[in-house]
Amino acid sequence: MDGEKKRALFEFARLLTSSAELVQQLKAExxxxxxxxxxxxxxxxxxAVACLxxxxxxxxxxxxxxxxxxxxxxxxxxxxxxxxxxxxxxxSWDDVVEGLTFLATxxxxxxxxxxDTPWLARWKxxxxxxxTWVPQLRRYVASGESKSVLLVSAQGQVVRRVAEHxxxxxxxxxxxxxxxxxxxxxSTDCTLRLWDDERWTNLETVQxxxxxxxxxxxxxxxxxxxxxxxxxxxMYSLEHSKPSLVGxxxxxxxxxxxxxxVTDLLAVQDLNLLVSCSLDSRLKIWDLKSGAFKSVKExxxxxxxxxxxxxxxxxxxxxxxSRDVWVWNPFTRNVLHKLCGHDKxxxxxxxxxxxxxxxxxxxxxxIVVWDILKNTIAQTFGGAEAKTPIGTVTATAFNPEHTTICxxxxxxxxxxxxxxxxxxxxxxxxxxxxxxxxxxxxxLLTACGDxxxxxxxxxxxxxxxxxxxxxxxxxxxxxxxxxEDLAVANVEGxxxxxxxxxxxxxxxxxxxxxxxRLLVRMRxxxxxxxxxxxxxxx
Numbered sequence: 314m315d316g317e318k319k320r321a322l323f324e325f326a327r328l329l330t331s332s333a334e335l336v337q338q339l340k341a342e343x344x345x346x347x348x349x350x351x352x353x354x355x356x357x358x359x360x361a362v363a364c365l366x367x368x369x370x371x372x373x374x375x376x377x378x379x380x381x382x383x384x385x386x387x388x389x390x391x392x393x394x395x396x397x398x399x400x401x402x403x404x405s406w407d408d409v410v411e412g413l414t415f416l417a418t419x420x421x422x423x424x425x426x427x428x429d430t431p432w433l434a435r436w437k438x439x440x441x442x443x444x445t446w447v448p449q450l451r452r453y454v455a456s457g458e459s460k461s462v463l464l465v466s467a468q469g470q471v472v473r474r475v476a477e478h479x480x481x482x483x484x485x486x487x488x489x490x491x492x493x494x495x496x497x498x499x500s501t502d503c504t505l506r507l508w509d510d511e512r513w514t515n516l517e518t519v520q521x522x523x524x525x526x527x528x529x530x531x532x533x534x535x536x537x538x539x540x541x542x543x544x545x546x547x548m549y550s551l552e553h554s555k556p557s558l559v560g561x562x563x564x565x566x567x568x569x570x571x572x573x574x575v576t577d578l579l580a581v582q583d584l585n586l587l588v589s590c591s592l593d594s595r596l597k598i599w600d601l602k603s604g605a606f607k608s609v610k611e612x613x614x615x616x617x618x619x620x621x622x623x624x625x626x627x628x629x630x631x632x633x634x635s636r637d638v639w640v641w642n643p644f645t646r647n648v649l650h651k652l653c654g655h656d657k658x659x660x661x662x663x664x665x666x667x668x669x670x671x672x673x674x675x676x677x678x679x680i681v682v683w684d685i686l687k688n689t690i691a692q693t694f695g696g697a698e699a700k701t702p703i704g705t706v707t708a709t710a711f712n713p714e715h716t717t718i719c720x721x722x723x724x725x726x727x728x729x730x731x732x733x734x735x736x737x738x739x740x741x742x743x744x745x746x747x748x749x750x751x752x753x754x755x756x757l758l759t760a761c762g763d764x765x766x767x768x769x770x771x772x773x774x775x776x777x778x779x780x781x782x783x784x785x786x787x788x789x790x791x792x793x794x795x796x797e798d799l800a801v802a803n804v805e806g807x808x809x810x811x812x813x814x815x816x817x818x819x820x821x822x823x824x825x826x827x828x829x830r831l832l833v834r835m836r837x838x839x840x841x842x843x844x845x846x847x848x849x850x851x
Contacts, residue, residue, distance in 0.1 A: 322395070325388045326416040328365055335364045343406045350406040354393050357404060361389040398584065398627060400644040415625070424670045424684060425716055429694045430701050431726040432773070434469030441721045443527075444708040447487045449494060450510060453710055453719055456482045462498060467715055468773075469725040475513040478502055486528035488551060490535060497537060497556075499525040505539075505549070505556055517555045522547075529578040531587075534602050538562075538587065540575025546589060548604060562587070562604040570597065576633075577619045584643060588629060592616035596631055598643065610641055612648045623664040623671065626685055630671055632659035638673050640685065654681045654690050663711040663718075672711060674720055678703040680728065694728065695720070747789050751813075753796060760787040765801070765816075779816035791832040802829035 329335055342360035346352045352360075362385045396412035397404050441457035444465070452472070453465035462476040462485055476482065480502035488495040488507075495516070496508040505522035506515055525539035525547070537549040537556060546562035546569075562570045571591035579588040580601060587599040596610040596617060615634035622629055628649070629641040636659060638652035657675035664671050669686040679696030683689070695703060704723040711718055716730035749758040756776065757768040763785060767777040790801040793810070798819075802808045806825035811818045 321384065321388045322391055323416055325361075325365065325385075325392055326413050329361070330413055335367065338367075339364050339409070340406060343409075351403050353403050354390065357393050357409075358386055358389045361392070362386055365389070398644070424668070424682065424691045425665070426731045427680075427682065427692060427694065427718065427728045428731055429699070431695070431703060431720075431728045432469065433701070433703070434725040434727070441708045443484060444710045444719065444721050445485070445487075446710045446712040446714075446719070448714060449487065449489050451714070453712070454485050454487065454496070455708065455721060456485045456498070457707070460500075462496065465719075465725065467712060467717065469719070469727050473513075476506065476508045476515075478504065478506070483524050483526055484528045484539075486530045486537060488530045488532075488537070490530075490532045490551075497528060497530070499523045499528060499539065507556065519549075519556050522556075522558075527575060527578050529580060531580040531582065531601065533580070533582050538578050538580075540570075540578055540589065540591075542574045544569045544571035544573055544575060544591060544593070546570040546575055546578070546599075546604075560604065562589070562599055563606070565606050570599075571595065573616070576617060579620050579622060581622050581629075581643065583624065584627075586643060588620050588622070588643075590617035590620045590631055590633075596620060596629070596641065608644075608646065610646060610648070613639065618659070619661045621662045621664045621671070623669070623685060625667050625669060628685065630662050630664060630685070632662045632673055634658050636675070638662055638671070638683065640688070650688055652681075652683055652685075652688060652690075654683075654693065655679060660706065661709040663709070665711070666713060672718060674706060674709045674718075676706055678706045678720060678722065678726070680718060680720070695726075746787055749790060749792060751792065751796060758790070758799070760790055760801070762786060763803075765790070765799075777816065779811070788828055789830065789832050791834055793834055800832055802832055804828040808832070 329339065339360055343350045343352055346356045365385050392412065393404060396408045441455045443457065444453050444455040447454050451467065455463040455465055458481060460478050460481060461474040462482060463471055464473040464475060466472050476496060476498045478498065478500035480500050482498050482500045484499045486497045488497060494510045496510055498506050501524045503521055503523055505519040507517040509516055523539065523541060525541050527540045529538045531538065535550065535552050537551055539547045539549065548559050548562065549556040550559045564570060570589060571593050573592040575589055575591050577590050581588060585601045587601045588596065590596050594613040594616055598607040599605060600607060613633060613635050617631050618633040620629060620631045629643055631639045636655050636657065638659060640649045640652065642649055655673065655675045657677045659673050659675045662671060662673045669684055671683040671685050672680065673683065674680045677696050680694055681690055682692040684691045703720060703726040706720045706722040709718065709720045718728040720726045745759050745761055747760045751758065755770045757770050759766045765779040766775060768774065769776055786804045787801055788804055790799055793800050797813055799811050799813050800808055806823060806827055806829055808822045808824050808829060809818050810820040
């Protein structure tokens with residue numbers, strides 16, 4: 314839909330909801346036509362146009378982009394088809410109310426704005442081909458060229474390796490149904506394994522299964538859908554905890570679902586649809602429960618890598634080697650429009666729940682935030698020409714809990730929302746006994762055991778490590794000498810003074826036999842203990 318049609322559509326909704334009298338008139342037309350408050354296109358069109366003409370003629374609102382006549386009929390028909398989700402040419406009064414509310418909310422909603430510079434975390438792991446945010450674990454779950462699954466914190470730190478296989482793990486799915494919480498992994502060793510997400514023990518193993526390149530669990534049907542490199546989509550029942558193969562999704566002629574790799578699977582539960590995409594350049598729609606074929610969407614001239622669904626606009630978005638993001642109506646065959654903004658292979662697309670916002674990322678690390686209401690770019694960052702290029706990206710995920718975009722490649726990059734509060738985690742080898750903040754240098758100083766570490770407070774990057782300050786546990790420390798030096802005390806009552814810039818110790822004082830619990834810096838003549846310049850130390 315072009316911009317002019319969209320403006321007319323929103324004006325249509327604005328006019329109809331401008332007066333309670335008009336809403337009641339339209340509702341009365343529904344009731345007069347059907348006791349069940351369900352009407353076909355012709356009746357809806359006639360009633361809506363009558364209400365709109367009344368609003369325009371009585372000048373309820375001035376400056377409308379709509380005019381009486383043919384345009385009103387066209388806009389009413391456009392609105393009808395938009396709210397007719399099942400395409401049966403009949404809509405209910407509830408559909409109309411929901412559609413009007415949707416348009417009003419959609420136009421007033423604001424998109425997130427992300428920081429241009431990402432938080433970069435150290436990354437020395439194997440290449441990752443897939444990553445997803447699992448809210449139940451509050452972790453990113455990553456898999457790829459490894460025999461185990463990586464659990465990554467919201468701040469980008471690898472916290473654990475789990476789910477060991479004898480060969481590379483190619484895909485992961487998480488099951489959250491009632492009290493059941495399981496991690497499912499598929500490997501090139503042709504096994505499908507279920508793991509307990511607390512002790513990470515192997516609960517079940519299915520032999521001669523896969524390898525599946527993509528997996529998706531649907532709690533509505535209690536089914537695990539798995540796609541492989543041969544174009545097949547297998548369905549496993551998990552009603553009795555152990556996966557059991559119940560069948561395959563088949564094309565109308567009885568052949569396999571696709572003719573090439575199945576790259577992604579998506580469950581649209583509110584429409585009872587299963588969506589699959591493949592390197593055969595086709596997007597296919599299936600019945601979610603039975604797996605029966607419903608429709609195919611063609612148009613991509615190259616392979617499709619990912620598909621997403623916007624629950625707010627009820628649109629499908631697909632991306633891949635075509636380098637554009639394609640927008641589809643789930644119930645019509647042809648593409649609605651293309652979103653152009655990438656010049657590399659688009660590896661993933663994410664739709665933000667209950668929002669008109671969509672996020673795509675290509676292999677160069679360029680990220681585009683889309684306004685799918687206006688079909689325009691809201692924000693662009695990352696990529697080879699960015700101030701902080703992140704290199705090649707192989708997998709991305711969106712964390713709605715923290716409004717964060719995660720991209721994994723040669724390192725882990727996290728883009729946070731400007732309205733959110735940054736929370737970063739520092740990886741330290743031992744418990745922290747004390748910590749200071751240096752306001753002038755914007756640095757954090759942490760003491761772990763006998764070691765002092767200096768961190769950049771904005772990025773969390775490790776700046777320096779002083780490991781020869783003390784020979785036993787540090788219990789407290791304090792800044793002295795105009796915050797240029799550091800006083801450090803240990804459990805043996807020994808206080809050492811060192812230059813903050815170099816870590817060199819320039820004085821040592823034995824204050825007590827017992828551990829020193831606290832050091833306090835005081836100003837004034839009353840401070841008579843060990844003094845350094847105009848800033849004595851007590």
